[in-house]
Every structure is written in structure tokens, then in C-alpha cells.
Amino acid sequence: MRATTIHAPGDIRLSEVPDPTIEAPTDAIVRVTAGCICGSDLWPYRGENPIREGATIGHEAVGVVEAIGSEVKDFRPGDFVVIPFCHCDNTCPDCLAGVQSACPNADGTSSGQAELTRVTQADGSLVKTDGMPDDALVPSLLALTDVMATGWHAAVAAGVREGSTAVVVGDGAVGLCGVIAAQQLGAERIVAMSRHEPRQALARRFGATHVVAERGDDAVAAVMELTGGIGADAVLECVGTHQSMDTAFHVARAGSTVGFVGVPHGVELPLRRMFVRNIGLAGGIAPVRRYLPDLMERVLDGRIDPGLVFDLELPLDEVAEGYRAMDERRAIKVLLRP
Amino acid sequence: MRATTIHAPGDIRLSEVPDPTIEAPTDAIVRVTAGCICGSDLWPYRGENPIREGATIGHEAVGVVEAIGSEVKDFRPGDFVVIPFCHCDNTCPDCLAGVQSACPNADGTSSGQAELTRVTQADGSLVKTDGMPDDALVPSLLALTDVMATGWHAAVAAGVREGSTAVVVGDGAVGLCGVIAAQQLGAERIVAMSRHEPRQALARRFGATHVVAERGDDAVAAVMELTGGIGADAVLECVGTHQSMDTAFHVARAGSTVGFVGVPHGVELPLRRMFVRNIGLAGGIAPVRRYLPDLMERVLDGRIDPGLVFDLELPLDEVAEGYRAMDERRAIKVLLRP
Numbered sequence: 001m002r003a004t005t006i007h008a009p010g011d012i013r014l015s016e017v018p019d020p021t022i023e024a025p026t027d028a029i030v031r032v033t034a035g036c037i038c039g040s041d042l043w044p045y046r047g048e049n050p051i052r053e054g055a056t057i058g059h060e061a062v063g064v065v066e067a068i069g070s071e072v073k074d075f076r077p078g079d080f081v082v083i084p085f086c087h088c089d090n091t092c093p094d095c096l097a098g099v100q101s102a103c104p105n106a107d108g109t110s111s112g113q114a115e116l117t118r119v120t121q122a123d124g125s126l127v128k129t130d131g132m133p134d135d136a137l138v139p140s141l142l143a144l145t146d147v148m149a150t151g152w153h154a155a156v157a158a159g160v161r162e163g164s165t166a167v168v169v170g171d172g173a174v175g176l177c178g179v180i181a182a183q184q185l186g187a188e189r190i191v192a193m194s195r196h197e198p199r200q201a202l203a204r205r206f207g208a209t210h211v212v213a214e215r216g217d218d219a220v221a222a223v224m225e226l227t228g229g230i231g232a233d234a235v236l237e238c239v240g241t242h243q244s245m246d247t248a249f250h251v252a253r254a255g256s257t258v259g260f261v262g263v264p265h266g267v268e269l270p271l272r273r274m275f276v277r278n279i280g281l282a283g284g285i286a287p288v289r290r291y292l293p294d295l296m297e298r299v300l301d302g303r304i305d306p307g308l309v310f311d312l313e314l315p316l317d318e319v320a321e322g323y324r325a326m327d328e329r330r331a332i333k334v335l336l337r338p
Numbered sequence: 339m340r341a342t343t344i345h346a347p348g349d350i351r352l353s354e355v356p357d358p359t360i361e362a363p364t365d366a367i368v369r370v371t372a373g374c375i376c377g378s379d380l381w382p383y384r385g386e387n388p389i390r391e392g393a394t395i396g397h398e399a400v401g402v403v404e405a406i407g408s409e410v411k412d413f414r415p416g417d418f419v420v421i422p423f424c425h426c427d428n429t430c431p432d433c434l435a436g437v438q439s440a441c442p443n444a445d446g447t448s449s450g451q452a453e454l455t456r457v458t459q460a461d462g463s464l465v466k467t468d469g470m471p472d473d474a475l476v477p478s479l480l481a482l483t484d485v486m487a488t489g490w491h492a493a494v495a496a497g498v499r500e501g502s503t504a505v506v507v508g509d510g511a512v513g514l515c516g517v518i519a520a521q522q523l524g525a526e527r528i529v530a531m532s533r534h535e536p537r538q539a540l541a542r543r544f545g546a547t548h549v550v551a552e553r554g555d556d557a558v559a560a561v562m563e564l565t566g567g568i569g570a571d572a573v574l575e576c577v578g579t580h581q582s583m584d585t586a587f588h589v590a591r592a593g594s595t596v597g598f599v600g601v602p603h604g605v606e607l608p609l610r611r612m613f614v615r616n617i618g619l620a621g622g623i624a625p626v627r628r629y630l631p632d633l634m635e636r637v638l639d640g641r642i643d644p645g646l647v648f649d650l651e652l653p654l655d656e657v658a659e660g661y662r663a664m665d666e667r668r669a670i671k672v673l674l675r676p
Contacts, residue, residue, distance in 0.1 A: 093568050099593035099616050157618070230431050254432045254440035257620065264609050271602050278437050280495070280620030282595065284613040 002338070003114030004319045006057045009047030012320040017056065020111075020118035025071035026089075028122035030081060034142045035061040035112035036310065037322050037334045038085075039172045040263055045323055048265060058113030059085040060145040062138065065126075072122045080133060081126040082296065083119055084288035085109050085146045090124030100124075100287040112145070113319055115338045127292045129300075139307025139335060140299040143177065147333070148295055148306040149288040150261045151177025151238065155185050156291075157283035158234035158259030162186035167223055168208070169248050170238030171199040173309040173333040174261060176206055178236040180304050183207030187234070191226065193219055193247070199332060202308060216247065223251040232256065237283075242267050252279045259283045310335040340676070341452030342657045344395045347385030350658040355394065358449075358456035363409035364427075366460035368419060370401040372480045373450035374648065375660050375672045376423075377510045378601055383661055386603065396451030397423040398483040400476065403464075410460045418471060419464040420634065421457055422626035423447050423484045428462030438462075438625040450483070451657055453676045465630045467638075477645025477673055478637040481515065485671070486633055486644040487626040488599045489515025492574035493523055494629075495621035496597030499571070500524035505561055506546070507586045508576030509537040511647040511671040512599060514544055516574040518642050521545030525572070529564065531557055531585070537670060540646060554585065561589040570594065575621075578602050590617045597621045648673040 005015040020029055041057055043049040065079045075081065087110075088095050088103035095103050106125065110117035119125050133141060140148075151174050160166050166182040168175050171194035182190045183206060191210040192203035200211045212222045223232060231253030237245055240262025248258045249270050257280040273279065298304045312331035314322050315338075322334035343353040358367055379395055381387040403417045413419065425448075426433050426441035433441050444463065448455035457463050471479060478486075489512050498504050504520040506513050509532035520528045521544060529548045530541035538549045550560045561570060569591030575583055578600025586596045587608050595618040611617065636642045650669035652660050653676075660672035 093566075094592045097591070097593050102592035102615050228431075253435070255435050255437035255625075257618075260613070264613055267609060269607055269609065271605060271607065274619070275598070275602055275622040277440050278620075278622035278625070280595075280618060281612070282616075282618030282620070284616035287593075287616070 001115040002316065003056045003111055004058050005054050006044055006051055007053050008051065010045060012045065012323045014317060014319055020116055022067060022069045023118070024120065025069040026121050026123065027069045028065055028072055028075060028119045028126065029067040030061065030063040030083060030117050030119055031066045032061045032063040032112060032115060032117055032338050034138050035114070035336045035338070036142055037113065037326055037336070038146055039174065042327055043263065043265070045327060056111040056114065058111055059109040060142065061110055061112030061117055062142050062145065066116065068122060074123045075126055075128060079128045081128045082141050082144050082292060083110050083112070083117070084125055084149070084292060086285060086288060087120045087125040088289050089121040090289055095124065098287055098290045100289040101285040113316065113336055125289060127296060137299060139310045140305055141296070142335065143306035143309060144292055144295050144299065146288065147173040147309060148177045148180065149291045150174045150286040152181040152291050152295065153286035154178045154236035154238055154259040154261040154283055155181035156259070157257065158236050159257050160185040160187050160234045163188045164233035165189040165227055166234045166236065167191040167193065167232040167251050168236045168238060169193050169244045170262060171196060171203065172238065175236070175238035176202055176309050176332070177306050178238050179203050179206040179208050180306055182236065184298065184304060191223060191232065196329070205308070216243065219247055220250040227253070235259065238262050240264050240267070246270065249273055249279055254278055257282050261286060309333045313337065339453040340654065341394045341449055342396050343392050344382055344389055345391050346389065348383060350383065350661045352655060352657055358454055360405060360407045361456070362458065363407040364459050364461065365407045366403055366410055366413055366457045366464065367405040368399065368401040368421060368455050368457055369404045370399045370450060370453060370455055370676050372476050373399040373452070373674045373676070374480055375451065375664055375674070376484055377512065380665055381601065383665060394449040394452065396449055397447040398480065399448055399450030399455055400480050400483065404454065406460060412461045413464055413466060417466045419466045420479050420482050420630060421448050421450070421455070422463055422487070422630060424623060424626060425458045425463040426627050427459040428627055433462065436625055436628045438627040439623040451654065451674055463627060465634060475637060477648045478643055479634070480673065481644035481647060482630055482633050482637065484626065485511040485647060486515045486518065487629045488512045488624040489576065490519040490629050490633065491624035492516045492576055492597040492599040492621055493519035494597070495595065496572035496574050497595050498523040498525050501526045502571035503527040503565055504572045504574065505529040505531065505570040505589050506574045506576060507531050507582050508600060509534060509541065510576065513574070513576035514540055514647050514670070515644050516576050517541050517544040517546050518644055520574065522636065522642060529561060529570065534667070543646070554581065557585055558588040565591070573597065576600050578605070580605050584608065587611055587617055592616055595620050599624060647671045651675065
């Protein structure tokens with residue numbers, strides 16, 4: 001089959017690789033109908049994470065079950081499924097506690113930028129739709145595999161509540177989905193931090209009531225003015241750099257929580273400030289499976305439309321151009337059709 | 339009046355200093371009937387925090403109101419009061435959100451190792467008993483000014499719940515009070531980490547169901563064995579060193595929260611682990627006033643007896659010996675009578 005591989009920073013190829021096979025009786029093979037490129041795929045692309053030459057890349061996909069292992073009970077070939085980027089058995093103590101991303105019994109992630117992908121612990125990992133979904137819903141269902149669930153996790157971790165003021169740091173797909181999450185969880189004021197006009201517009205469409213285009217101290221000052229000098233009730237940190245984390249802790253009010261979902265790179269936490277002002281940190285890799293059934297309902301009944309984060313659609317053949325477009329911020333998020 | 343002053347590492351004196359006076363109409367002056375030495379007083383004593391030569395030291399006291407400013411409404415001379423180590427107006431947005439320790443309208447702490455002490459924002463800060471309390475209750479009431487409220491804050495921040503497994507890192511007075519808090523909040527298993535037999539015994543008396551005497555990797559292994567390899571539901575970090583924080587994050591289960599109340603010294607957080615395993619960090623300086631009315635009830639009706647952490651009582655004259663005893667771990671906590 002054809003799958004996306006990375007060979008060096010900036011070197012993305014569509015390669016011929018062996019088809020995935022059922023390796024454990026709990027596995028399933030899914031034929032990908034739509035995959036996409038994640039902001040976290042850009043870390044190795046930019047040389048900021050180590051690369052194993054020729055490794056497949058990509059971890060977000062939806063598609064149709066092609067084959068199942070002998071112990072898979074809840075899925076059949078032909079089912080349309082959403083694949084959480086981290087697999088899980090959904091029965092172990094960690095999963096039952098809602099931390100499916102830490103499940104010790106599932107193995108890695110699917111390679112979503114490919115024609116076929118293997119899902120471990122299929123019964124625990126997958127969620128299916130009732131029949132084949134309308135094609136117009138596919139982008140939003142695809143967004144649930146990672147970015148929408150991750151933005152949701154940031155909002156839950158930050159403790160967004162009815163009537164609260166939430167600040168979203170980061171205007172990538174995850175940050176924009178964080179705006180959706182804050183809106184759905186009842187935040188009254190949602191401040192999106194963004195300097196990019198198309199992303200500002202999308203943030204407003206998703207429910208942002210304020211946009212702060214400044215960065216650093218000026219951004220902090222803007223939020224402080226908005227909140228009467230008190231700071232935000234909940235802060236969603238959706239980037240993972242030192243600067244974004246620092247901004248997050250400086251706009252968070254005393255006693256609040258920064259929900260963080262951006263893979264941390266070079267971050268040094270302001271521990272003294274956290275201690276003196278009782279600002280907590282919560283979050284991490286999103287337990288996608290925990291939120292997936294609820295989020296799927298919200299997509300199917302039209303309450304949320306996270307698929308709008310895909311502003312470029314390409315055939316899988318052009319995956320390298322997709323990476324370039326995201327790297328150069330010409331696209332927020334790229335959808336790939338095999 | 340006589341007050342404790344610090345002049346250099348290890349150099350504690352009882353000195354003659356000017357009596358405190360009403361400086362703002364919201365102030366009160368309290369005649370101290372009992373004060374004590376805090377673990378955090380040992381940081382400057384050991385030269386690990388900067389010292390202003392001749393500065394007063396100590397911040398925990400109970401006593402009788404001696405004088406009030408013109409705007410103090412709720413207290414009269416003669417009232418017996420418990421003084422939270424951090425003052426607060428208890429009416430600002432931060433106080434109303436339960437973060438009285440971040441109140442911007444109160445000024446510092448009382449100097450509790452002295453004959454008299456000034457309390458700012460007296461109406462917001464102080465809590466009085468109904469008449470003069472039985473002398474036997476004074477140690478427990480004194481413990482509420484800091485250590486008991488701080489241990490309680492660790493348990494609340496860590497999210498201790500009915501039926502949960504809580505680990506308390508640290509067997510100082512705060513850690514021991516953390517055991518009390520975990521017990522009161524319904525933890526089913528409470529693991530006290532302690533190598534010191536008298537402290538182990540007190541931890542068990544306060545409700546610890548298990549004691550782990552090991553440190554580092556061995557301590558982690560012991561907790562993992564106790565929890566079937568999953569880790570603790572809630573971890574109370576009551577020390578503030580790098581090693582204690584590291585242990586805390588390694589015994590915490592995925593998705594849990596480390597509640598931290600030990601002033602952090604030289605701590606580097608395991609951010610990658612926090613992210614991958616969704617282990618949060620919450621806590622900081624305890625908002626004593628938030629918990630004080632409830633904790634006072636628990637003391638008065640005998641549900642808790644945190645005064646047992648005082649295992650040495652000295653006249654204020656002998657304050658220097660009190661510091662030595664705590665520094666050498668001959669005493670858990672020293673009560674001082676002016």
C-alpha cells in the first residue's frame with residue numbers, strides 16, 4: 001500500500017510499504033477514507049524531534065473496517081469508524097478512570113496518512129457511526145480523532161464552566177477546537193489569542209467573543225484589562241512552547257488551572273508563580289476515546305462543526321505539499337484523501 | 339515587646355523591638371498566647387533563603403485581641419482569635435474564589451513568635467472562638483493557623499475523595515496534618531512516607547493505614563505494589579524538594595493530581611511524564627481562611643486533634659533552642675508560650 005514516510009527534516013514522501021496485517025486477535029485493519037496532518041507531525045518535519053529514516057508518519061484517520069482479528073466482537077468489515085489517535089482497551093483501570101491515553105494494553109497509534117491502517121484493541125479503541133455518514137460530515141468526524149478531542153481535553157482540564165472566562169493560547173487547529181469546547185462548556189467570554197486574520201475569523205465563528213492579537217506582555221495586559229485585573233478563570237494552552245506556557249500562566253487568575261495539551265518543547269514552568277498564586281497545571285495527551293461518543297453526537301446533530309479547521313484538501317499523492325502548506329502556515333490543517 | 343529575630347543562619351534571638359501599632363483602620367493588635375515554629379522558618383535558619391539581619395520571624399499565633407482599628411467591626415478586645423498566617427480581606431474576587439492567600443488587599447503575615455502581633459484586614463483574616471477555649475484545645479487551634487490548613491489544602495488540591503488511595507510525601511507537621519485531612523476526606527488507604535518511628539506512630543494515630551519507610555525508587559516500588567501497579571489516586575507533596583516532588587509524580591496514577599504545599603526549592607518538574615500520563619499539579623500557599631471555620635468546628639467537636647504535632651513546648655525565652663530542636667529533627671514542631 002501507499003503510506004507517508006519521513007526521511008529527514010522536510011523530506012516527506014509517499015512510499016510503497018507492506019500492507020498492515022492482523023498481528024493480534026484484538027486488531028482491526030481499516031481502509032482509510034480520510035486522514036490528515038497534525039501540528040505535532042511538524043515537530044519531526046522541522047527537525048525538532050528525532051526521525052527514524054523511512055518511518056511512517058501521521059496518526060489521524062477515519063475509514064471502513066477491512067478485516068478484524070478473531071477476538072474483535074463489536075465491529076465488522078464495512079463499518080465506518082473513527083480511530084482515536086491513541087488506542088486503548090477501554091476496560092483497564094486507567095481507561096476506566098478516563099485516561100485512555102495511558103492505557104498500558106494498547107500499542108501505539110495508527111498511521112493515518114496511508115491507504116490502510118492497523119488499530120490495536122479495536123473493540124476498545126474504535127467508535128462507529130450508524131451506517132455510512134454523509135460525506136459532508138467526514139471532516140468533522142476526522143477532527144474527532146485528535147484535534148477536537150484534544151481541544152476538548154484542554155477545556156476540561158482547565159475547568160471551563162458555565163459563565164466563566166476562558167483564554168485559548170494558540171490558534172492552530174487544536175486551539176480553534178478549544179474555542180469550540182469552551183463555547184460548548186458554557187464559557188461566557190472566550191478570548192482567542194491569534195495574530196492571523198483567517199484564524200481569528202474562524203475563532204469568532206466557533207464562539208470566541210474576543211480576539212487578542214498581541215503576544216507576550218502585551219497579550220497579558222490585554223487579558224488583564226478584559227478581566228478587571230483578575231485574570232481568566234480557565235486557560236487552554238494549545239501550543240507547547242515556553243512562551244505560550246508563560247503567557248498562559250500570566251493570564252490565569254489566582255486559583256485557576258492551565259489546561260495543557262500542546263506537546264511541551266523547551267518549557268520551563270513558572271513554579272514559584274504557580275505556588276504563590278495557586279495556579280495549577282493539568283492535561284496532557286488527550287484521552288480521545290473518553291470524549292469520542294459524546295463528541296460524535298455533537299457532530300451528528302450539528303452542534304459542533306470542527307471540520308471547518310480543514311482549509312486545504314489534497315489527494316494523498318500530494319502529502320508533501322500538505323506538509324509544506326502547514327509548515328508555512330498557508331493552511332491551518334490539511335485533509336488527505338487516499 | 340519581646341519578639342524573635344534572625345540575624346544570620348543559625349542565629350535566632352529573642353530581642354526587644356517596638357510594640358506593633360494600629361497602622362490602618364482595618365488592623366488589629368493581638369496579644370499572643372501561643373505561637374510556634376514552622377518548617378518554612380528553617381529555610382532561612384539553614385541559610386537556604388536570604389536573611390535580612392535582625393528581621394522578625396515566625397507567622398503562626400493565636401491570642402487575645404488587644405486593640406482594633408476604627409473600621410474593625412467583627413472583633414473586640416478580649417476576643418480569642420486564630421490568626422491565619424496569610425491575612426486577607428475575604429471580600430475581594432480572589433478571596434471569594436477561595437484563594438485568600440492571593441488577596442491583594444492584605445499585607446503580609448503576623449510575627450507569631452512574639453508577645454504582640456499586628457493583623458491586617460482583621461475582619462477578613464481573623465476567626466474567633468465562642469469565649470475563651472479550653473487550654474487543652476489551644477495546640478490544635480494553633481495548628482489551624484498554618485500546618486493543619488496547609489495539609490488540608492494539599493488533600494483538597496490532590497482531589498482526595500471517599501474511598502481513594504492517598505499518598506502523603508513528607509512526615510513533617512504539614513505531612514502529618516495531610517494524613518488527618520486525607521482521613522477526614524474519606525480516603526480508604528492512606529500511605530504515609532516516613533522513616534522516623536515517632537512520626538510513623540503519629541501518622542498511624544492520624545489515620546495512615548500504611549507506612550513506607552523507603553525513599554526514592556524503593557518508595558515508588560512499595561506504593562506500586564500496594565496499588566496493583568496503578569499508583570495512588572491522590573498524592574500530597576508536603577516537602578518541596580526535588581526528590582520529594584519526583585517521588586510524588588512517580589507514585590501518582592495516570593490522570594491524578596499531585597497537591598503541592600511544600601515551598602518549592604530547587605524543583606524541576608517531570609513535565610514529559612506529567613504530559614504523557616496526565617498527572618496534574620495543583621496547590622500552593624494554603625488559603626487558610628477558606629478552611630478555618632470548618633477546621634475550627636472539627637477541632638472543637640473533637641474530630642481532629644492536629645495539636646498532637648507539637649511534641650515540644652518551650653517558653654518564648656527559649657525560642658533558639660526550639661529552632662535547634664526542629665533543625666536537628668529532635669522535635670516535629672515546637673509550641674512557644676510568651
